[in-house]
Amino acid sequence: MYPIDVTITRIVQESPSNRTFFFDRSFDEALPGQFVMVWIRGVDEIPMTLSYKNAITVQKVGDATAKLFEMKEGDHLGIRGPFGRGFTLPSRDDNILIVAGGVGTAAVAMLAEHAMSQGTCITTIMGARNADELLFTDRLTACKELHMTTDDGSAHRCGFVTDVLCEIDASQYDRIYTCGPEMMMKRVFDILQEQDALARTEFSLHRYFKCGIGVCGACCMDNDGLRVCRDGPVFSGMQLIGSEFGKYMRGASGNRKKV
Known part of the structure; x- marks a missing residue:
């Protein structure tokens, strides 16, 4: 499966070590707990859980995330997914x-x-x-x-x-x-x-x-x-x-x- 090109539309500093990157593609089919493979061009492709249907929340811990932290609104990422088994959705009575x-x-x-x-x-x-x-x-x-x-x-x-x-x-x-x-x-x-x-x-x-x-x-x-x-x-x-x-x-x- 080839990555889909997405554009970063907004970056939110959630905490001193975490940022949320919103992009112009919403993965509405994604279940809570599923992940996407995020391609930071020229560096690496890493798995990230979706924190919103159109965003990932990232902690800077390695080369790929450090490069991601250098990116700005308007920059591009490659996204594959969503993949994997997410959380079982609870019922109303749970x-x-x-x-x-x-x-x-x-x-x-x-x-x-x-x-x-x-x-x-x-x-x-x-x-x-x-x-x-x-x-x-x-x-x-x-x-x-x-x-x-x-x-x-x-x-x-x-x-x-x-x-x-x-x-x-x-x-x-x-x-x-x-x-x-x-x-x-x-x-x-x-x-x-x-x-x-x-x-x-x-x-x-x-x-x-x-x-x-x-x-x-x-x-x-x-x-x-x-x-x-x-x-x-x-x-x-x-x-x-x-x-x-x-x-x-x-x-x-x-x-x-x-x-």
């Missing part, structure tokens, strides 16, 4: 819990907005390093409950999203969704496993992608060979039992890297 950390909030913002438009009852726990890095609080304030944490205590509760999760009875939720740093999600996994709630929980994973369509095998996970780009990036908690999740991932050469 009571759902969303747990998000850092830029992982971008992956669940569309899900929360869809659920709110259906009248679904939503509780959200979101966290960041500090107050300036909290993302999309304006898009989540309509949730029934919104818990915010910061690592340094600069806003709201000092601590981690998992501190709040430990105080919540997971049995009251029909569906639970989470996205964020993998070690955060592994702690969420452990807490919910103890509460026998993994069957109702979905995790959005990040791995190194090459093709993005399940052909090359670069993102296969131990032990069952699940392809994150094709079978995920969203997995149920039951699928992750006994896997490499929370332990290691692989680099461009296939070498194992500790999470």
Whole structure:
């Protein structure tokens, strides 16, 4: 599949380390949690979750994202997708819990907005390093409950999203969704496993992608060979039992890297 050329129409500085890039093409068929392959010409092609139907939210962490941060309105990107398995959409009668950390909030913002438009009852726990890095609080304030944490205590509760999760009875939720740093999600996994709630929980994973369509095998996970780009990036908690999740991932050469 060839990339579609898109033009950057607007750039929003969401936090000191995150920017949202809007473009002139809306991927209306995209489901919350799906991703697109973003081609930064002359540098690399990387997977990015859609934070809006026509935008990606980016944290500067490598060569490709550093180059993206140099781009301006009117510049062009190549987009392939949307790809992968997104989050299971909740029904109106569901009571759902969303747990998000850092830029992982971008992956669940569309899900929360869809659920709110259906009248679904939503509780959200979101966290960041500090107050300036909290993302999309304006898009989540309509949730029934919104818990915010910061690592340094600069806003709201000092601590981690998992501190709040430990105080919540997971049995009251029909569906639970989470996205964020993998070690955060592994702690969420452990807490919910103890509460026998993994069957109702979905995790959005990040791995190194090459093709993005399940052909090359670069993102296969131990032990069952699940392809994150094709079978995920969203997995149920039951699928992750006994896997490499929370332990290691692989680099461009296939070498194992500790999470």
